Amino acid sequence: MSEPLVQVRDLTVHFPVGGRRDHRVVRAVDGVSFTVARGETLGLVGESGCGKSTTGLALLRLVEPTSGQVHFDGTDVRALRRRELRAWRRRAAMIFQDPYASLDPRSTVGDAVGEALDIHGLHQGRVARRARIGDLLERVGLHPDVAERFPHEFSGGQRQRVGVARALACEPDFIVADEPIAALDVSIQAQVMNLLAELQADLGLTFLFIAHDLAAVQHVSDRIAVMYLGRIVELADRDRLYRDPQHPYTRALLSAIPVPDPTRERARERILLSGDVPSPTDVPSGCRFRTRCPVVVEACGRLDPALQERGDGHEAACLRYGEVGTEVARSSHVDAS
Amino acid sequence: MVDATPVLEVRDLDVRFGTKRGLAHVVRGVDYDLHAGETLAIVGESGSGKSVSTLALTKLIPIPPGRVNGTARLQGTDLIACSETELLRFRGRHIGFVFQDPMTSLNPVHPIGRQLTEGMRHHLGIDESEARERAVDLLDQVGIPSPASRLDDYPHQFSGGMRQRVVIAIGLSCDPEVLVADEATTALDVTTQAQIVELIAELQERRGMAVIWITHDLGVVAGIADRVLVMYGGQVVESAPADELFAHPRHPYTVGLMRSLPVLGARRDVELAAIPGLPPAPTDLPPGCAFHPRCTYRLDPRCEREPPPLLEVAPGHYVRSFYEVPADEARAASAAARIEVAPPDRRDDPEVGP
Incomplete structure (x- = not known):
């Protein structure tokens, strides 16, 4: 297998909480490692505040990582200087959640898409620029004539198409899509997901798809990483993660997602987690899921489990990895009901 | 089997708004019956009229520019024909509401105890100390740990899931016959959503109340609804x-x-x-x-x-x-x-x- 396009090792992003005397930090991302192969979609799921968006931003250095390594196609991204970084950003683009907030209301859709072309000097003259913008808009299913219009004239789904066209402007290899469908209506979400899948097939794009909706993530991803409180707790192939989840948090998350089928919904046993996610300024000792874990043991308070792999590409960060899928999980169902 | 007489009977509900762009016909003739103990899910996308059709029942929309026609009988009284003063007897007392975002439906400058007791004192005519006692009991029922010590806390001192539990407690405080949950779990994470869905179902069973659950999420609907209305x-x-x-x-x-x-x-x-x-x-x-x-x-x-x-x-x-x-x-x-x-x-x- 060829080298992965993106390699992330031990990435951390810590934000200071407040005053100069206050040494507390928000450990938004706290030691995250993964790779993304060329042409692959890696899904990153987790609940609000788990650090999934910050991970995506830190990869592109839209926030500066505190420590760790990010390698992109052999380039050490963290070592890039200002101008090098700008040149590199041609290859890695971002799609944001809120198409209302991410487009400037005073600039036309054509200029929003064209800005990236201008910055990177990717066109020769106005005619070529306009033609290229038209192509990009057409690529995402909009009429080239809409380039003259302003964002408020578009629906949420159309604006997100503009966001996608803008991301494609520099012909990137890699796109970080941060909750690209969360703000859209159900019938429109599918339009955008299909568009991304089509672009990936045609252009060979590599995606990091960040979302809280595991069903959507599973639909678009090859592999899925589950985050909890700044860490990846499980990473596996999309089907394996669903069929054989190993981390108790993944199991709880899967069991909480409602499926539009009354028969299944009635039959299923939910693993209800007690309490709330701890604050990222005050992360529990040992395993950070232990305060809510239905299968916690004494050792969990002392040992901080790292992601381990069992030779099948399925990684989980749990002291009880291997046990959890079987009898331990059963007992957790009994406890929870 | 459900009781033959519905708690709520909605006929030909019609809501229009006069806007700058012309008349917005938001709800166009909606009919349904709701029985005690039943869960009715109203499903639709933004702009389908699902929320407005329920808000309009007790005229929780600005009138004018809004206009409501039709009938909505709750225990024999037509709510649409009621005056604003008459409606005050129904809102919160016979129909409770739980809205999407607990951050905006709670008042940030009042402790939650005061927000919980307000409705009970008004509708049930009980005094402050009795209302506080009931409030503690309600918070306990919705699963808030050490409820007595939380009454004087402000909304920002609770997490999102806990805040939504407080809102549910307020919705239930006067023991309404009908509870309207309008996208009540949409702002919450899935594991918290699972807790809240379970909680409402349990309270509903205990109290025999009817629930109107408004949502865009067909998955949630599959888990809870007896009957589904799809709006477009x-x-x-x-x-x-x-x-x-x-x-x-x-x-x-x-x-x-x-x-x-x-x-x-x-x-x-x-x-x-x-x-x-x-x-x-x-x-x-x-x-x-x-x-x-x-x-x-x-x-x-x-x-x-x-x-x-x-x-x-x-x-x-x-x-x-x-x-x-x-x-x-x-x-x-x-x-x-x-x-x-x-x-x-x-x-x-x-x-x-x-």
């Missing part, structure tokens, strides 16, 4: 018992909605069948069937000209369409048919006996 363009386009609706949806819009949903555990090679186009603006509704510009069937010449009537096509199953999606096609769209592997918590594992 201000109208009910399909209405059926939940099992029937999920097993055999008949309206092209309902089928389209199900097909466009990613389903956990579904086969990957199947592309999502997105519904083309956009929902209509309530100021600019298309002639004929409101869904016809986006409909992939549109097989009847009347679709573009005539508004289809809501007809009963099977016992208790109503559809507003000239065209019914055939059973085999509808079944292929269902989650049950698209899921390839058994969900992890229902795996049969013959080796490990109980």
